[in-house]
Amino acid sequence: MNITFLGTSAGLPTKERNTQTIILSLAPTQNSFWLFDAGEACQHQILHTNIKLGKIDQIFITHLHGDHIFGLPGLLTSRSFQGGEGKPLTVYGPTGIKAYIETTLLISGSHLNYPLEIIEIHDGEELIIEQIKVTVRKLHHGIDSFGYRIQFPDTQGNLIxxxxxxxxxxxxxxxxxxxxxxxxxxxxxxxxxxxxRMPDKPGKVIAIFGDTMPCPSEVTLAEQADVIVHESTYLEGDLDLSHKYYHSHIDDVAQLANVCGVKRVLINHVSNRYDLNDIAQLTEVIKAKYPELNFVIVNDFDSFEI
Ligand SMILES: [Zn+2]
Ligand SMILES: [Zn+2]
Incomplete structure (x- = not known):
């Protein structure tokens, strides 16, 4: 499996970063992709990869802020012409996602040539998709924002x-x-x-968070995860300021990873005030402060094997 970031900026795009978009490739077990959030111009970003929109069969929206959904209508309509004809697509998201999609398609006179199911999610739900368990938990972000814990099935141990x-x-x-x-x-x-046979190998666990300030449900999502993808809008400075805007500070992310025994932290959704030089410098500062933290502050088009 592989996770690729197509947008890593918070709020606004920059010359270096698009707004939030993450692609999870399920290969080699399945020849399909799951999309998490659809920031503006996410379909343009996908054109720079070898991913065809028709191969995306599940989309998970964390919350309805524009930097996470303004690319969705364009992606849905283009999918009709990018190998998606007749191939079902499911979109999960908070209450309001159905009205958002249906309204934009209606008033722009857009028609899809594939079945689209839109499912509004709620705190505590568990989805089973192709034997993969997805746990949904509500976070704390001023509007409804969700995190997804993705638990892949165990695989059989080798013959002895x-x-x-x-x-x-x-x-x-x-x-x-x-x-x-x-x-x-x-x-x-x-x-x-x-x-x-050797004992079964435990399936990987990935947790992908929507925007949030620290809250108890984060622990449920991140517990013993192999990888978490978490925002850190604030990589330095005042902790209270980040919480005032319902966002996370790097100290929050480090603490969550430590408490939950997370193996690897991929940090996205960084403030547009930081350019690539700032990120390089701050990475060294964070490494010195948290030597145990296995983290990367990700850039657009960074890709990680899971
Ligand atoms: Zn955001
Ligand atoms: Zn937000």
């Missing part, structure tokens, strides 16, 4: 060939049965497949 051979079971097509079946019968003897 030494143990099979020791039991007199030689490599061959029979090994496939030990992968696919719970029990395997050979010459009247029943073998428990799990006795000949």
């Amino acid at each position: 060939s030494d143990k099979l051979i020791a039991a007199g079971i030689m490599p061959g097509p029979i090994y496939q049965q030990f992968k696919l079946q719970e029990h395997v019968e050979i010459d009247g003897v029943t073998y428990e497949s799990k006795d000949y």
Whole structure:
């Protein structure tokens, strides 16, 4: 799996950063993409990748601020001409997302040539999509803003060939049965497949946050996550100021990662006051202050294997 950032700025675009857009590639298990937020001009950003809009089959909107949704109508309509014909798409988002999409499509006379389902989400819901569990929790941002915890299914452990051979079971097509079946019968003897497999490998957990100031539900989303994607609108300065505007400060993100045992933190949604030089300098300051924090302040088109 892979996560790519197509917009990393807070509020306004800059020459270096577009507004919020994140793409999760589910390859190799599935040949599809999930989009998180759709900042203005996100479809232009996608044109600089090898992703076809028709391959995006789920869109998750965190909240209805413009820097997270102003690119959505254009993306939906272009999808009709970018391999999306006849391919269903589901959009999840807070209450109001349905009216926003339906109104813009209606008054612009736009017609989609694929089935579009719009699902308004609520705090505490769990969605199961293609065996992937998505937990939805409401954050604290002045308007309804949500975070998504994405839990991929466990994968089966490898066969222990030494143990099979020791039991007199030689490599061959029979090994496939030990992968696919719970029990395997050979010459009247029943073998428990799990006795000949390593323990299941736990599925990865990614948490993607909408804008928020610190709140208890963040912990539920981030607990023991492999990766979190979190805003840090403020990379320095006054903590109270960031909370006054319902946003997070780098100190908040560092604390959340520490409390939850997060393995890797991808920081986006940085204030447009910081240019790339500022980010490079502040990265060193943050590293010195939080040596344990495994983080990257991401730029547009940065891509990470999960
Ligand atoms: Zn925002
Ligand atoms: Zn916001």
